[in-house]
Amino acid sequence: MSESPRKRLKTEQQEKKSVPMSAFAAFLSVEDHQNSFHALEDLQESTSDKEIQVICEPTIQDEESTSDRTQTSQNQPLPLQSSGNNISPIKEDPEVLVNRFYADVLGRSVHIENMQVSVTGLKTGDCLCLHGIYQLTCIKGSLEILGYHIDAQPGNQWHTVYAPSTHSLPVIITHETSSNHIYTEIYNELQNSGKISDLEMYDTLVGIRSLKSNLLNLQNVYPPARHIWGPQDRLPPSMNKFPCVPINTKTPPISIMLYPDSWKTIVDHVLSHVRKPSIQKVLICGPKSVGKSSFAKYLINRFVSSFQKSKAHFLDLDPGQPEFGPAGMISLHAISDAILGPPFSYPQSPNLIQAHDIGDTSPQDNPEHYVACVQGLYGITCTQNPLEIPLIINTLGWIKGQGVEILADLINSIEPTHIVYLGPQLEAMSSEIARLLLGDPRLVILTSASELNNLTYSSPTVSPSELRTLSTMSYFHSAPTPGVENCNFSPLVGHSPWIASYEGEFAGVDAIAIFGSIVDSDNVAMVINASIVAIVIYTPSDRTIWENGIVPTPEGLPYLNLHGQYLDPKNSQCIGYAIVRGINVKTKELELLSPIDPALLETEDDSKLILLRGKLELPVWAFLEGSSNIIAGRSWNDAPYLTTEPEKGAGSQFSKSRRNISRRSAGVDIY
Known part of the structure; x- marks a missing residue:
C-alpha cells in the first residue's frame, strides 16, 4: 500500500439520481421466534x-x-x-x-x-x-x-x-x-x-x-x-x-455431529508430526456431502487448541460451498481461533490471506484457470509457511470425469503428506478415482460422517443451493468489522451504497469485465446491473496493452473485453463482492453495496480495480419487499427488474421434458 493511496469512493452521503435504481428489500417476519x-x-x-x-x-x-x-x-x-x-x-x-x-x-x-x-x-x-x-x-x-x-x-x-x-x-x-x-x-x-x-x-x-x-x-x-x-x-x-x-423419542430431522474413531486417529498422527522437518499438508477429498468440511474444521480446531497462539493455514478450494464468504471464491486463510458454527455464521474471515474469484460454483467451464488460481494460493504458503504451521486443503466434491483430472493436478501441485478420502470404498467408486488414489502410500480412507450419523439420526434436509443462499445473504448484510454480530439484517434497499466514479482521472472503478463470456459492449450495463460482481485488484504487466483493451460502452462504462479468457491469477486477487445497485449515467457513477472495508480499495497507482461479473446470481430474497403489491414505494409494474406480468410469445415459457414419450434407443429427451 502506498503512502498516498488512491481514493476510490465518495464518503459523503448524497442525493441519489441513479437510472435505473434496483429495488432491494425483503420480507419482515413479525413472529417472535425465540431461540429454544x-x-x-x-x-x-x-x-x-x-x-x-x-x-x-x-x-x-x-x-x-x-x-x-x-x-x-x-x-x-x-x-x-x-x-x-x-x-x-x-x-x-x-x-x-x-x-x-x-x-x-x-x-x-x-x-x-x-x-x-x-x-x-x-x-x-x-x-x-x-x-x-x-x-x-x-x-x-x-x-x-x-x-x-x-x-x-x-x-x-x-x-x-x-x-x-x-x-x-x-x-x-x-x-x-x-x-x-x-x-x-x-x-x-x-x-x-x-x-x-x-x-x-x-x-x-x-x-x-x-x-x-x-x-x-x-x-x-x-x-x-x-x-x-x-x-x-x-x-x-x-x-x-x-x-x-x-x-422420550427420537427427534428427526435433527442430526448430530459424531466423530468416528478413525478421524481421531489420523488427526492425532498429523498433530504428532507438527514441527517436524517437513510441513504437514493434509488434502481432503471425496464425493459430495460426506463431511469433508466437517473433517477440515475438526482438524483445525484440534490444532488451534493443541498449539496455543499458533495458526493453521486453510486452503478452501470448494467454490460451491466455501467455509467463509459467498460461493464462487477459493481462498487461503491463517486460522488461530476455533470454528464453532456453519459457514453463514462466519460471513467474512478475519484471517483471509488471499482469494480468487472463480465466477461460478464449479470449475467445470474453466478448469485451467481454477488450477492456476490454486497454484497461486499454494505458492503463498510456500513462502510464508513455517514448519510448525500445517496446511489443510479442502477440495470440491467433483470426483468423476474431469473432476478427477483436476484432483490429480492439485495433488501433483501441492504434494500433500496425507491424502484423506472420505466416502464409500474406493473399489466401489468410478475407475478414474480408484486408479488415481489406490496404491498411494499417502492415502488414508476414513468413514464419512454421514455414514456414521445416519445409522441413528437423520441428516439435515437443507439443499446446497439453500446453504449458498444463507451464506450470500449473511455476507452482504455483514459489516467491514468481521463477526456475524456486527451484521445489519435490515433490507438492502435501506443500506447506503458506495458511490464510485467510473470515468475520469480519479475513477474509482477502472474496468468492468465479464467472466468467461464474450458480451457486446452495448449489453454490458444490462449484464452487470442488479447483479453480483467480484471486486478484483489487478496489476497489468503492460500498461499499453491494458489501455488499448478498454472499450467504452454507450453508458461510458470502461469495458475490458477478455475475449472469453480470464485474468492472470499471478497479477490479480479478489478482495470481496459487491452488488451493482444502480448506474448513474448522468454523473458516470456506480452505486455499489458491499460489506468489505473501503480501505481495501485504496490501491497503489499501478494497480487497477475491476468489477468482474461471473455466473453468480443474486438470491431472489434480496429483491423482495413484503407480499403486497408495493416494492420500494412503487408498484410491481413500475419497479425495475421484477415483474408479475405473464410472459407472452415464443420462448416465454419453461421447456418441459417429455421423458414419457422418448424411445429407449433414442437416448435423448423430447421437448
Whole structure:
C-alpha cells in the first residue's frame, strides 16, 4: 500500500439520481421466534436401538406480549414502505434477539440467577448436545466441542457456538483430566449459594449462557431461516410453567455431529508430526456431502487448541460451498481461533490471506484457470509457511470425469503428506478415482460422517443451493468489522451504497469485465446491473496493452473485453463482492453495496480495480419487499427488474421434458 493511496469512493452521503435504481428489500417476519434448545444426553455410537432423551426448554413470555405476538403472527408479513429516497429500515425487535436458556438436564443443572448462567454436571464420557445459539465455558474438568478442547481455567473465556438445524448439531464431550483448575468466579458463586452440593459428584461442570445474537435477525431478510434455531411448533401456553419438557423419542430431522474413531486417529498422527522437518499438508477429498468440511474444521480446531497462539493455514478450494464468504471464491486463510458454527455464521474471515474469484460454483467451464488460481494460493504458503504451521486443503466434491483430472493436478501441485478420502470404498467408486488414489502410500480412507450419523439420526434436509443462499445473504448484510454480530439484517434497499466514479482521472472503478463470456459492449450495463460482481485488484504487466483493451460502452462504462479468457491469477486477487445497485449515467457513477472495508480499495497507482461479473446470481430474497403489491414505494409494474406480468410469445415459457414419450434407443429427451 502506498503512502498516498488512491481514493476510490465518495464518503459523503448524497442525493441519489441513479437510472435505473434496483429495488432491494425483503420480507419482515413479525413472529417472535425465540431461540429454544434441545439437550441430547449420553449419545453413544452404539445407540442404534436406544431411545434418546431430549429435553426441550420452552420460551418464557408474559401473557400480554404473548397475546400481542399471536395476534400479529396471524396477519400477513408486514411489507417495508419507502418513498423516494426516504427509506425506512427495519427496527430490530429486541425480543427476537433474546435467547433464553435454562436446561434442567435430568436434574444435573443449576441456574445462577445473578450471572444468568446454567451449570450442568457431566461425568467423564458423557455427552451433551444443544440446538440454538449459546455461549459455552468449562468451569471444572475438561470438555471438547467440534474438536476444540477446553480446560477449566481461573479466568476462562466464553466461546460462542452456532448450532442451527441446517447442519449437524455439535456435541459437547467430556474428557478425563488431571488438572485441578476451576473457573474461579462461577465456582465461588456456586459455593456461596450452596448449589455446589448438587454438582459435586460430577467430573466436569459446563457453563452455558444465553446470547442476544444478531444472527437471529437473519429471518428478517430470509424468512426460511425462521425455524433453524429451534422447533417449528410452539408449546401450548398450559405447558409454559414447566422449565423443560422431556421427549422420550427420537427427534428427526435433527442430526448430530459424531466423530468416528478413525478421524481421531489420523488427526492425532498429523498433530504428532507438527514441527517436524517437513510441513504437514493434509488434502481432503471425496464425493459430495460426506463431511469433508466437517473433517477440515475438526482438524483445525484440534490444532488451534493443541498449539496455543499458533495458526493453521486453510486452503478452501470448494467454490460451491466455501467455509467463509459467498460461493464462487477459493481462498487461503491463517486460522488461530476455533470454528464453532456453519459457514453463514462466519460471513467474512478475519484471517483471509488471499482469494480468487472463480465466477461460478464449479470449475467445470474453466478448469485451467481454477488450477492456476490454486497454484497461486499454494505458492503463498510456500513462502510464508513455517514448519510448525500445517496446511489443510479442502477440495470440491467433483470426483468423476474431469473432476478427477483436476484432483490429480492439485495433488501433483501441492504434494500433500496425507491424502484423506472420505466416502464409500474406493473399489466401489468410478475407475478414474480408484486408479488415481489406490496404491498411494499417502492415502488414508476414513468413514464419512454421514455414514456414521445416519445409522441413528437423520441428516439435515437443507439443499446446497439453500446453504449458498444463507451464506450470500449473511455476507452482504455483514459489516467491514468481521463477526456475524456486527451484521445489519435490515433490507438492502435501506443500506447506503458506495458511490464510485467510473470515468475520469480519479475513477474509482477502472474496468468492468465479464467472466468467461464474450458480451457486446452495448449489453454490458444490462449484464452487470442488479447483479453480483467480484471486486478484483489487478496489476497489468503492460500498461499499453491494458489501455488499448478498454472499450467504452454507450453508458461510458470502461469495458475490458477478455475475449472469453480470464485474468492472470499471478497479477490479480479478489478482495470481496459487491452488488451493482444502480448506474448513474448522468454523473458516470456506480452505486455499489458491499460489506468489505473501503480501505481495501485504496490501491497503489499501478494497480487497477475491476468489477468482474461471473455466473453468480443474486438470491431472489434480496429483491423482495413484503407480499403486497408495493416494492420500494412503487408498484410491481413500475419497479425495475421484477415483474408479475405473464410472459407472452415464443420462448416465454419453461421447456418441459417429455421423458414419457422418448424411445429407449433414442437416448435423448423430447421437448
